[in-house]
Amino acid sequence: MPDAQMTPLEAKSPFELRVDLGKGVPETDVRSALRTGDMGFLHSFTTGSAVDGPGIRVVAWTTGCMWRCRYCHNPDTWTLSNGQPVAVARAAEEVRKYGHGLKVMKGGFTLSGGEPLMQHRFAAKLVGAVHAMGIHTVIETNGYNGEHLTDAELDGIDLVMLGIKTWDPERHRQLTGMDLGHTLAFAERLAARRRPIWVRFVLVPGLTDDMADIAGIARFAAKLGNVERVEVLPFHQMGRFKWERLGLAYTLAATEPPTTELCEQACEVFRREGLKAF
Numbered sequence: 461m462p463d464a465q466m467t468p469l470e471a472k473s474p475f476e477l478r479v480d481l482g483k484g485v486p487e488t489d490v491r492s493a494l495r496t497g498d499m500g501f502l503h504s505f506t507t508g509s510a511v512d513g514p515g516i517r518v519v520a521w522t523t524g525c526m527w528r529c530r531y532c533h534n535p536d537t538w539t540l541s542n543g544q545p546v547a548v549a550r551a552a553e554e555v556r557k558y559g560h561g562l563k564v565m566k567g568g569f570t571l572s573g574g575e576p577l578m579q580h581r582f583a584a585k586l587v588g589a590v591h592a593m594g595i596h597t598v599i600e601t602n603g604y605n606g607e608h609l610t611d612a613e614l615d616g617i618d619l620v621m622l623g624i625k626t627w628d629p630e631r632h633r634q635l636t637g638m639d640l641g642h643t644l645a646f647a648e649r650l651a652a653r654r655r656p657i658w659v660r661f662v663l664v665p666g667l668t669d670d671m672a673d674i675a676g677i678a679r680f681a682a683k684l685g686n687v688e689r690v691e692v693l694p695f696h697q698m699g700r701f702k703w704e705r706l707g708l709a710y711t712l713a714a715t716e717p718p719t720t721e722l723c724e725q726a727c728e729v730f731r732r733e734g735l736k737a738f
């Protein structure tokens with residue numbers, strides 16, 4: 461399968477709308493890429509991120525996600541073929557270019573998406589190669605496909621940023637289209653292997669702001685023993701234009717971002733369980 465060269469791998473931000481970059485790739489090649497991980501589908505690379513893990517980071521944004529979160533701000537990453545095919549060696553070299561600076565700035569490399577573990581063979585190979593360079597590695601994931609990573613592969617991930625969307629199983633299905641159980645099972649497996657987690661929780665007024673529900677996540681996270689911090693992420697409308705341009709039905713057009721007070725209230729729920737929350 462050819463390594464796409466047409467669209468620059470680097471984007472100013474993941475909010476750049478990208479579609480159909482891998483559309484011409486034959487189905488057999490897609491299947492082979494998913495099976496071997498020698499090739500992955502990427503929306504883009506961005507550099508200089510200060511919000512995707514510790515320090516300053518290079519981030520690779522994968523395409524493909526089986527969830528359909530109603531507040532997703534990058535729905536163009538749902539479809540694998542919206543990304544461009546990139547050889548794992550090329551992706552690793554892209555990170556290596558920044559290796560020295562990333563180490564100096566106590567940052568590293570983050571694999572995000574979309575859902576990076578949709579392409580778990582590619583994710584494991586790329587993160588493993590970067591880890592072997594001595595660069596700090598992070599995966600931002602919903603945890604759904606975590607069961608496909610071996611214990612050795614987990615040990616090559618320095619930090620997992622795990623999205624927990626809501627605590628109530630039925631609300632979780634309505635919000636994401638998927639079951640919550642896989643995410644929790646992955647968190648427990650990481651805890652058993654003492655791999656650090658940062659929990660990410662998106663606070664959406666009217667959707668995920670039930671404090672009793674948040675308390676359920678907080679109790680679960682506190683019991684794990686490996687959660688270093690919780691990030692309460694305020695809902696925003698920056699991805700709305702993508703839903704509209706892609707012709708998708710966006711249900712949160714009238715939803716306002718949470719107030720500072722509401723964010724602080726949610727943080728307090730986590731802090732009451734002894735967790736650091738920001």
Ligand code: SF4
Nearest residue numbers: 525527528529532574
């Ligand atoms: S898991 Fe992430 S990428 Fe997938 S739909 Fe939800 S917010 Fe979007």
